[in-house]
Amino acid sequence: MVNVDGSGGKGGLIQVRDLDKTYRRGGEEIHVLQGLNLDVSAGEFVAFMGPSGSGKTTLLNLLGGLDVPTRGSINVAGDEITHMSAGKLTEWRARHVGFIFQMYNLIPVLTAFQNVELPLLLTKLSKAERRTHVETALSIVGLTDRMNHFPRQLSGGQEQRVTIARAIVSDPTFLLCDEPTGDLDRKSADEVMALLEELVGSHHKTVLMVTHDPLVAARAHTILHLDKGVLVEGSKFPNSIPAGGVA
């Protein structure tokens, strides 16, 4: 269930109420988000769309605990993250969020294996245990044979899949993707989207994704538009593509 009018009630995985975010730029105050509400249940695949500067990335950053709102509350799996200190927030992110950015995801001097292992180094798992988790994650994304390659030896699509492996390796509560296919060609974009769909469908992950590409957005279950600081449901938005895609 996905709800944007604040009426979702308790029980959702993610619950956002009355979210405000204001920036100061060049002496002016810019109200990016104003009184935004959102409810998302577990297992949902949501796409956020909107014109440039609408605040999609800002929203994602707030949901992922990378930034703090000016006002409002964000509740994830029972934790109120707006009340957390920076240190606590860092720990929270490690446990609950998997990030997939548009680029610069992978550390170029580490192999695919080592990149995927990164989140696990923060845990108390033994080396053998870490190895098991990493291999599992890499097999889910279908890149077991590229384990020891460096990012520069992988294609764009493969890099993103390694990123996804890293995002899921510690079994986070949900995944946040910011333009995951923005830098990719059509074929690689398809691979990545298929993987995300599989994660939601077969592995019951929750995925929140920001994109400007309608074809990519169409692969999600729900499309939300960010407009004038709040979220609006897709069907009410004239520029959205119908679920069946384009002819």
Next chain:
Amino acid sequence: MKFARIIWANLLRKKVRLLLTIGSFAVALFLFVFLAVVRDAFNRGADVASADRLVVINRTSIINPIPLSYRDKILRIPGVKAVTHNNWFGGIYIEEKNFFPQFVIDPENQRTVFSELVVPDDQWKAFLNDRQGAIAGAKLAERFHWKIGDRIPIKTTFYGGASWEFNLVGIYHGNKPQSDETQFWLQWDYFEEKVPERDKGRIGWYVLRIDNPDDAPRISQAIDDEFANSPFETKTQAESAFAANWVKQFGNIQRLIVSIGVVVFFTLLLVTGNTMAISVRERTSELAVFKAIGYSDRSVLFFVLAEALTIALIGGLLGMLLAIVAVPGLAAALNGLLPSIVLAPKMLAFGLVVAIFTGFLSGFLPGMNAMHLRIVNALRRV
């Protein structure tokens, strides 16, 4: 250390730069140790001076002689254990630039007073049995490749210009690492026999061993009082004071060396700090990703500091290795100009501390920058 792989991988990011920075560290630490060695060489006398030895010189001028007849009077002073005398021979071995100190010694008392300069008994016996016998310090013998049995000619300068010949019958070793092993000893009897009439019975200075170091002031005063108003007034000092004054005459050498050391330190800090800063600047987005996936701000600071310290340690150790290898060569280049040049372990330890300190400082600011990096700013799309 499970993070070692990340730190090491980051260092190897730009191999040329890594090598250059390590190189800078190595060079700077080498210079540091080198300067410490030189400074120590200038201070040498003061370091090995004994607390229970006194030096008696002519009060008027250090180059004026003192009568041999004073010895018995000095021995009678309570608290004096043994007295020996020396003359500065000042001769030339083949050419002037082969300079080394030559002393006329009093064999009877030499070993009691200078107990740290050790000669094997059989060699000492040969020395006593040969008026023309001479003993050389180990480093001196090594310098000229002398062996026991060699005939050593030395041209006098004070006493007429003739060449005196000596038989090398012994080699002495100092039992402290900083002992002076560059001296050449000849015997009083032979010397006294050959010098012109007007120079007979005259020694250069006395060195005495006293029973109790605390007695030094009293005994010094007693000696100087005894010979006050005589044609050869004396000045008696503890050996350490004498050596310290000698060093002070070199003036600002210390200050010069320290200032160079400081310049080196700051230059090093500048270069490595800048390198770390550039390396951190190149990686802002990567560091942001680290923070995003849950690495704390402090862990990022830790990564940067660890990198800086690794470079510092590798470079520092390399530099010190270079020093260990190069110091003997340096000693050869400065042959005879300074007393033995020695690389003491405490200088290496000091060098290591400086390396670590500099490494820490050079990584500190860039590390703090990395720590305070705001994720959202760093990840903002280009």
Next chain:
Amino acid sequence: MAGKLVGFFFITIAAIIALLLILLVVFGVLAGVLAPFLGSVPVSYNFRSIRARWTSTIVAVLGIAGTVGVFVAMLSLARGFKATLVASGSPGNALVMRAGSSSEMMGGITLDSIKVLQDAPGIARDASGRPLLTQDVVGVIPVPLITTGTDANVQVRGVSPNVLEIRKFVKITKGRMFQSGLNELVVGKNAANTYRGLTVGNKIDFAGGHWQVVGEFDAGGSAFDSEVWCDSQIFNQVLQRPADVFQSATVHLASPATFQEFKDAVTSDPRMNVDVYREIDYYAKQSTTMTRLITVLGGLVAFIMAIGAIFGALNTMYSAVAERGREIATMRAVGFSTWNVILSFLFEALLISLLGGLIGCLAVLPLNGLTTSTMNFQTFSNVAFAFKITFDLLLMGVLFALVMGVLGGLLPAIRAAVQPVSVALREL
């Protein structure tokens, strides 16, 4: 035999490498300096890029400045020491010592020999026909230093009362010359500044006698400025030396050209056994040990620092290349040739190192003339000398900086120019 061949082989290789390096440096400096004229990359590009990466640039500049500063300072110290001792003495004076003595202190000349010397050909004479000759006795006397209060050995020289006519470069600047037969002293200007109590009008005890300081003299920056002079016969008495034996004699020659005539006459005279030197040559010899020490130490320090500075410069230039990868690739894609890119980088490296060199030289300039004193091993006495920074030394410093710049800039420049454009563009 084999050892010698191997040694020879290595020396040849080393010589070839050294020659190549020298050629490289010369080429680099020339190329870099002429770059604005030879190359087509505008110089404004370099200035802008320096400004954009000003922190790195400052680092490289300061690194080079520090090295050049130390280099010039150490060389000027050695120069100053040498100059002091070399300046001691005039080519128009000849020093006579007992044959075989390596320094005055070891010499001995009797009054009889002095009388023979006075009749030798080639000596200048004063208005009344007396030969211009001073018989000297030297000793070292302990006097407390002003700085530390501990004793240092000052060189005291007993001279003939008419010494100022022989050593014409010495002038009394305060008070008056000492009177013959009295316990009076005149002190060199450096000695007055180094030791306690050597001021005009002061009474001081030394060598077992009571003395009065009656004047101060300026000896033109020579070693004599660190000396104290008195009547040699009085000094002999005080030191309890034989009254008719001196340590050296210095004569003023009728002209510098008469030196050989004087020397030949004196050395062939069977009544004496002496060596004759031009005063200036004698003093040059006296400074060899200390000069060598300072030069070797200073040279080593400067050499080591230079390597460090080159590393620093290399680091900065490599970073420059790395940070400007895109610009360089664009430049080359647009059509600037490899050669032009190299020239441009070389010029930039030289600019930075020139700046560093100039700053380094300027920073040590205040040291010029600063006096310090140290003990001359060969004479056991304290000699005051000054840092002597000359124009050619500064020039050497700047050249040194340029060499460091070339060595630090050439490799990165080549790297920048040679990397395939596609690779460079892709590394964005």
